[in-house]
Amino acid sequence: PGAARHVSTGHLPSSTVVQALLDEAHDRYAGEDSGTVADYIPVLAQTSPSLFGLCLVGVDGTVYSAGDAQQHFTIQSMSKPFVFALVAQALGHAAAREKLGVNSTGLGFNSVMAIELNEDRTANPMVNAGAIAAASLVPGETADDKWNFIRAGLSRFAGRRLDLDHDAYTSEAATNRRNQGMAYLLAGYGRMYFDPLEATDVYTKQCSLSVTVTDLAVMSATLADGGVNPVTRERVVDADVCTRVLAVLATAGLYEHSGDWLYEVGLPAKSGVSGGILTVAPGKGGLATFSPPLDSAGNSVRGQRATKFLSNRLGLNLF
Ligand code: DON
Secondary structure, eight states: OOOOOSOOOSSOOOHHHHHHHHHHHHHHHTTOOOSBOOOSSGGGGGSOTTOOEEEEEETTOOEEEEESTTOOEEOGGGGHHHHHHHHHHHHOHHHHHHHHOOSOOOSOTTOSHHHHHSTTSOOOTTSHHHHHHHHHHSSOSSHHHHHHHHHHHHHHHHTSOOEEOHHHHHHHHTTOHHHHHHHHHHHHTTOOOSOHHHHHHHHHHHHTEEEOHHHHHHHHHHHHTTTBOTTTOOBOSOHHHHHHHHHHHHHHTTGGGHHHHHHHTOSOEEEOTTSEEEEEETTTEEEEEEOOOBOTTSOBHHHHHHHHHHHHHTTOOOO
């Protein structure tokens, strides 16, 4: 999608170039109409397929956006890197790896087989099984304590108080038997660290936090900025936690398509079934896209195209 115009120099191009490229990415891919809106969580099926928003936040706190940047949607799997960050911060990144695993499964995000095939019965915190295990490790005696810790922590990443989308939570909680089953399977292997049903419920709530693409860009800019939110200037996690989160994102952020993603985009990223993708350009900024139609692995079609275009034209590729 267009030849590279900027090589990676350690800085974003000028603000005029960044805004123009965001607008161009929006115009280029708004007409792309392939992909399917997720419907295995009933409430998601009601989302308009034409919504399309982009936001980039630099590590200097500058915010650039195009399209539907203020549209609310549920964070879904894009909560996973931030909950993992909070757990690695609380336990230490070595203990977090030992308990959760950090290797790619090579299988879909809700694969049961992935647990069975891995000798030590861990997955990684970006797929559902590992993310439910991560939720089980969040500090707190009760499920409510853990949920409050997550909500407060993700709100610090976003720089504003994030709230639960009750309809999305109710819809997913009524239909998440597969996640509950995986939580029990992990418990059978000593790889679940709290009551399996309660841990799944905390995880379902974290996935139902309501965000905009602007929130996601601030959250990913915080990872790009070594754990300091570039808008509020608050340190949320340590830099050595951030580097580990980015490593896991590079390995598993787009599930079984993570290799293809790294090959073409060259940046750590995380997708979610609501249609968002957040991408981290370390030392430069955070990019987020929102467009609900997904490909077969559950990744937004327009979001992937727009992010590839911007990584290339902004010179973000790490390699
Ligand atoms: O647990 C689930 O299936 C959803 N709450 C989140 C899955 C998800 O976002 C996978 N993303 N592509």
